[in-house]
Amino acid sequence: xxxxxxxxxxxxxxxxxxxxxxxxxxxxxxxxxxxxxxxxxxxxxxxxxxxxxxxxxxxxxxxxxxxxxxxxxxxxxxxxxxxxxxxxxxxxxxxxxxxxxxxxxxxxxxxxxxxxxxxxxxxxxxxxxxxxxxxxxxxxxxxxxxxxxxxxxxxxxxxxxxxxxxxxxxxxxxxxxxxxxxxxxxxxxxxxxxxxxxxxxxxxxxxxxxxxxxxxxxxxxxxxxxxxxxxxxxxxxxxxxxxxxxxxxxxxxxxxxxxxxxxxxxxxxxxxxxxxxxxxxxxxxxxxxxxxxxxxxxxxxxxxxxxxxxxxxxxxxxxxxxxxxxxxxxxxxxxxxxxxxxxxxxxxxxxxxxxxxxxxxxxxxxxxxxxxxxxxxxxxxxxxxxxxxxxxxxxxxxxxxxxxxxxxxxxxxxxxxxxxxxxxxxxxxxxxxxxxxxxxxxxxxxxxxxxxxxxxxxxxxxxxxxxxxxxxxxxxxxxxxxxxxxxxxxxxxxx
Amino acid sequence: xxxxxxxxxxxxxxxxxxxxxxxxxxxxxxxxxxxxxxxxxxxxxxxxxxxxxxxxxxxxxxxxxxxxxxxxxxxxxxxxxxxxxxxxxxxxxxxxxxxxxxxxxxxxxxxxxxxxxxxxxxxxxxxxxxxxxxxxxxxxxxxxxxxxxxxxxxxxxxxxxxxxxxxxxxxxxxxxxxxxxxxxxxxxxxxxxxxxxxxxxxxxxxxxxxxxxxxxxxxxxxxxxxxxxxxxxxxxxxxxxxxxxxxxxxxxxxxxxxxxxxxxxxxxxxxxxxxxxxxxxxxxxxxxxxxxxxxxxxxxxxxxxxxxxxxxxxxxxxxxxxxxxxxxxxxxxxxxxxxxxxxxxxxxxxxxxxxxxxxxxxxxxxxxxxxxxxxxxxxxxxxxxxxxxxxxxxxxxxxxxxxxxxxxxxxxxxxxxxxxxxxxxxxxxxxxxxxxxxxxxxxxxxxxxxxxxxxxxxxxxxxxxxxxxxxxxxxxxxxxxxxxxxxxxxxx
Numbered sequence: 001x002x003x004x005x006x007x008x009x010x011x012x013x014x015x016x017x018x019x020x021x022x023x024x025x026x027x028x029x030x031x032x033x034x035x036x037x038x039x040x041x042x043x044x045x046x047x048x049x050x051x052x053x054x055x056x057x058x059x060x061x062x063x064x065x066x067x068x069x070x071x072x073x074x075x076x077x078x079x080x081x082x083x084x085x086x087x088x089x090x091x092x093x094x095x096x097x098x099x100x101x102x103x104x105x106x107x108x109x110x111x112x113x114x115x116x117x118x119x120x121x122x123x124x125x126x127x128x129x130x131x132x133x134x135x136x137x138x139x140x141x142x143x144x145x146x147x148x149x150x151x152x153x154x155x156x157x158x159x160x161x162x163x164x165x166x167x168x169x170x171x172x173x174x175x176x177x178x179x180x181x182x183x184x185x186x187x188x189x190x191x192x193x194x195x196x197x198x199x200x201x202x203x204x205x206x207x208x209x210x211x212x213x214x215x216x217x218x219x220x221x222x223x224x225x226x227x228x229x230x231x232x233x234x235x236x237x238x239x240x241x242x243x244x245x246x247x248x249x250x251x252x253x254x255x256x257x258x259x260x261x262x263x264x265x266x267x268x269x270x271x272x273x274x275x276x277x278x279x280x281x282x283x284x285x286x287x288x289x290x291x292x293x294x295x296x297x298x299x300x301x302x303x304x305x306x307x308x309x310x311x312x313x314x315x316x317x318x319x320x321x322x323x324x325x326x327x328x329x330x331x332x333x334x335x336x337x338x339x340x341x342x343x344x345x346x347x348x349x350x351x352x353x354x355x356x357x358x359x360x361x362x363x364x365x366x367x368x369x370x371x372x373x374x375x376x377x378x379x380x381x382x383x384x385x386x387x388x389x390x391x392x393x394x395x396x397x398x399x400x401x402x403x404x405x406x407x408x409x410x411x412x413x414x415x416x417x418x419x420x421x422x423x424x425x426x427x428x429x430x431x432x433x434x435x436x437x438x439x440x441x442x443x444x445x446x447x448x449x450x451x452x453x454x455x456x457x458x459x460x461x462x463x464x465x466x467x468x469x470x471x472x473x474x475x476x477x478x479x480x481x482x483x484x485x486x487x488x489x490x491x492x493x494x495x
Numbered sequence: 496x497x498x499x500x501x502x503x504x505x506x507x508x509x510x511x512x513x514x515x516x517x518x519x520x521x522x523x524x525x526x527x528x529x530x531x532x533x534x535x536x537x538x539x540x541x542x543x544x545x546x547x548x549x550x551x552x553x554x555x556x557x558x559x560x561x562x563x564x565x566x567x568x569x570x571x572x573x574x575x576x577x578x579x580x581x582x583x584x585x586x587x588x589x590x591x592x593x594x595x596x597x598x599x600x601x602x603x604x605x606x607x608x609x610x611x612x613x614x615x616x617x618x619x620x621x622x623x624x625x626x627x628x629x630x631x632x633x634x635x636x637x638x639x640x641x642x643x644x645x646x647x648x649x650x651x652x653x654x655x656x657x658x659x660x661x662x663x664x665x666x667x668x669x670x671x672x673x674x675x676x677x678x679x680x681x682x683x684x685x686x687x688x689x690x691x692x693x694x695x696x697x698x699x700x701x702x703x704x705x706x707x708x709x710x711x712x713x714x715x716x717x718x719x720x721x722x723x724x725x726x727x728x729x730x731x732x733x734x735x736x737x738x739x740x741x742x743x744x745x746x747x748x749x750x751x752x753x754x755x756x757x758x759x760x761x762x763x764x765x766x767x768x769x770x771x772x773x774x775x776x777x778x779x780x781x782x783x784x785x786x787x788x789x790x791x792x793x794x795x796x797x798x799x800x801x802x803x804x805x806x807x808x809x810x811x812x813x814x815x816x817x818x819x820x821x822x823x824x825x826x827x828x829x830x831x832x833x834x835x836x837x838x839x840x841x842x843x844x845x846x847x848x849x850x851x852x853x854x855x856x857x858x859x860x861x862x863x864x865x866x867x868x869x870x871x872x873x874x875x876x877x878x879x880x881x882x883x884x885x886x887x888x889x890x891x892x893x894x895x896x897x898x899x900x901x902x903x904x905x906x907x908x909x910x911x912x913x914x915x916x917x918x919x920x921x922x923x924x925x926x927x928x929x930x931x932x933x934x935x936x937x938x939x940x941x942x943x944x945x946x947x948x949x950x951x952x953x954x955x956x957x958x959x960x961x962x963x964x965x966x967x968x969x970x971x972x973x974x975x976x977x978x979x980x981x982x983x984x985x986x987x
Binding site: 380384391395400401402406407410411413414417418422425426429430432433436437440441443444447448481482485486489 | 517564565566567568605608630633634637638640641644645648649655656659660663664667668671672674675678679681682
């Protein structure tokens with residue numbers, strides 16, 4: 001390979017490092033004894049750090065400009081870099097949080113780490129996809145690894161059932177997505193998203209072609225809705241969240257959401273912005289239904305993981321509110337604000353989700369799963385600091401200031417109001433009030449009730465430290481949200 | 496700078512209290528109490544220059560500070576007080592000291608968390624009264640929910656969980672609708688969250704009316720106005736004494752303050768158009784809730800209902816648009832801060848000894864607690880609006896303002912003088928006078944020096960304000976005049 005070509009391909013450096021590194025981890029782990037598995041974990045963390053540095057290097061080298069490589073199959077832009085960085089952090093946190101939990105259950109195998117790294121690679125490819133082909137490749141790589149991860153605890157009937165459901169529904173949604181892509185390929189004659197955008201603008205003018213495009217678009221949106229997890233394509237979420245072991249739930253509920261968000265941005269905003277009128281209507285319906293069903297159903301849950309699953313559905317619905325406010329009657333002035341608010345919402349949501357599942361892992365111990373509402377009863381009596389972190393997380397999920405969750409809601413609502421969607425904003429507000437009830441219930445159990453038993457927690461200092469940092473970060477971004485907001489805005493503007 | 500100190504000293508002290516109070520079994524509780532007291536006193540001391548250095552001629556905002564906070568949304572850290580808000584900052588900081596003292600020997604579980612929550616809340620409340628940026632206001636306004644929720648839920652009475660959740664959800668619904676209204680104004684004003692910019696923003700009448708209801712719900716719940724007052728008796732009854740005091744003295748003022756800071760100046764035309772609605776709701780609160788108060792058997796519930804009735808006076812005063820009304824409303828807010836705080840403290844004194852709030856369990860307390868009976872007498876008089884107490888000034892001004900508008904309005908409002916006297920003095924008679932009701936009452940101990948000091952401070956304030964209200968009203972004049980002039984000129 002000559003040097004010029006190498007430099008041309010440099011924007012894919014993080015992916016290259018991760019691919020080589022993940023293979024190396026896989027081989028390395030074969031030679032590591034079970035009791036020294038920690039070495040593999042350290043290796044994986046170093047690898048993530050290297051990817052992070054590589055991403056920063058690419059960002060610095062390109063100045064955030066959009067670079068298309070591999071004949072327009074792969075795009076490196078500011079939004080991609082930002083999402084990738086958040087993915088590294090959340091995967092790194094997942095590794096840190098789950099070590100002891102998996103160790104105590106004999107699940108800390110090399111497979112866990114390798115599958116996680118490969119799924120991360122899939123996410124990165126999705127995030128950087130500039131073509132339907134790359135997008136689908138990344139999506140399948142990510143999904144296959146996640147299916148296997150959900151089934152990690154193979155002796156548990158619940159886990160295997162969840163994995164099966166996840167696989168069947170995931171395959172169905174991939175099929176829908178693929179069908180939609182093929183329709184659009186048929187209409188535009190190209191797989192490249194940016195070229196699709198050019199053709200779509202032209203085709204949308206003629207009614208026949210427009211119908212054809214919209215037909216494909218419906219399938220695209222359905223596939224996306226599956227991956228993001230919004231009503232009416234949400235059925236898998238509660239079962240998978242509930243069935244998977246808590247660390248895997250944490251993984252499924254965090255970084256893949258960012259990848260799905262990137263996919264939505266690439267397909268809908270980069271590719272089909274000229275049809276915004278059509279997909280915004282679909283998103284509006286899904287957003288409303290998700291917020292309603294997610295929030296109302298969550299109230300009835302007694303299992304915390306299920307409750308958080310329904311809360312995810314509601315949150316994704318709220319995020320869609322930002323995505324659908326970009327174009328107002330063909331006017332795109334509101335677009336950067338709207339999409340950056342959705343991006344900000346996603347990042348904050350992932351931080352909250354990682355933290356909330358992190359607390360559940362933290363409170364679990366050998367032969368005891370902390371997953372029911374009852375299990376956090378009286379937590380303030382026993383572990384005031386953990387209870388306080390959970391308090392921050394719950395209020396942040398409910399969107400109460402001064403937490404980051406409030407600004408996420410503020411940004412999205414502001415975008416919706418600017419787009420003239422005042423009734424949608426009012427509905428969102430009323431539904432999030434209903435949502436506040438079940439978050440409050442967790443706080444109530446932790447603070448107002450007496451503990452049933454003294455539950456000892458012997459977590460390692462690193463875990464405790466990371467969890468504290470996670471919770472306090474939400475408080476920090478609740479007091480000074482500007483840096484992250486500015487980053488999101490810049491990332492979307494460069495789109 | 497002073498305002499920043501008034502906000503952040505209590506909050507930082509609160510965090511320090513959390514930290515030192517962690518050792519539950521050992522020295523934690525004692526350390527927490529002392530750190531809390533020092534924090535509260537320091538917090539009060541820094542607010543004194545706000546009053547002494549206040550220019551009473553200036554209707555604008557003083558001690559202002561403005562720096563950019565969140566550039567992305569053009570949100571500023573913008574603080575300032577005018578004649579309307581400065582007194583509330585002082586009142587809040589003063590009440591905080593009393594709350595710390597009131598819980599001194601009574602709260603014995605999770606002392607650090609109790610005091611920490613109170614101090615943090617005190618700082619946040621100062622923030623609400625001095626914020627001039629809508630998002631900053633909202634953050635403080637909502638932020639107070641978290642500590643209050645915890646205070647009611649952890650240290651409250653038997654039915655505390657229900658009360659805490661009801662309190663939280665009620666107020667949250669109101670404020671979320673306000674948030675949408677604020678975002679609409681942000682959009683209309685071309686991207687500004689400054690309350691002062693919004694004061695000048697021209698708005699069509701239709702939009703004003705929609706926004707009016709957006710804000711109305713948030714503030715009406717906090718005031719609380721009839722018919723969204725039902726959370727208050729529950730929250731009050733179940734909250735610990737300190738919680739009730741802060742709730743009645745300060746938190747209830749947030750709603751009324753919101754009306755003068757947001758609704759009246761930003762939506763003057765809608766306010767005038769819908770004044771009939773506000774006046775009607777206020778009169779219902781005054782007369783109907785007055786009657787409801789009469790039949791209460793629980794002392795805290797009785798005072799809670801009487802608060803609703805008294806706050807009806809405040810909203811009535813604001814929506815008759817003359818100087819007497821607005822100033823009377825403001826005076827009434829401050830007076831109610833003192834009087835209701837004092838009455839809840841009195842009930843707390845009894846409750847600490849007897850662990851019951853039922854009027855029926857008492858009788859003849861004067862025989863065993865004469866000093867206590869004397870103080871309670873004064874506060875009961877003030878609550879029923881007797882001349883020479885602070886309660887009289889506000890009610891008199893509001894009735895006078897109402898008289899200028901309509902005789903019958905003043906007539907209905909004045910029923911409170913009868914009803915107020917009836918329910919307060921009847922309660923007083925049943926609890927304090929008569930034969931000693933039972934053995935427990937017979938063995939009651941009179942006020943200790945800590946309780947005496949707290950009640951004496953409030954008694955002095957109530958009497959001073961009743962006899963010589965000028966220091967309070969002269970601060971308000973310029974700002975209230977400015978407000979009324981602003982409201983008088985239509986915006987669309």
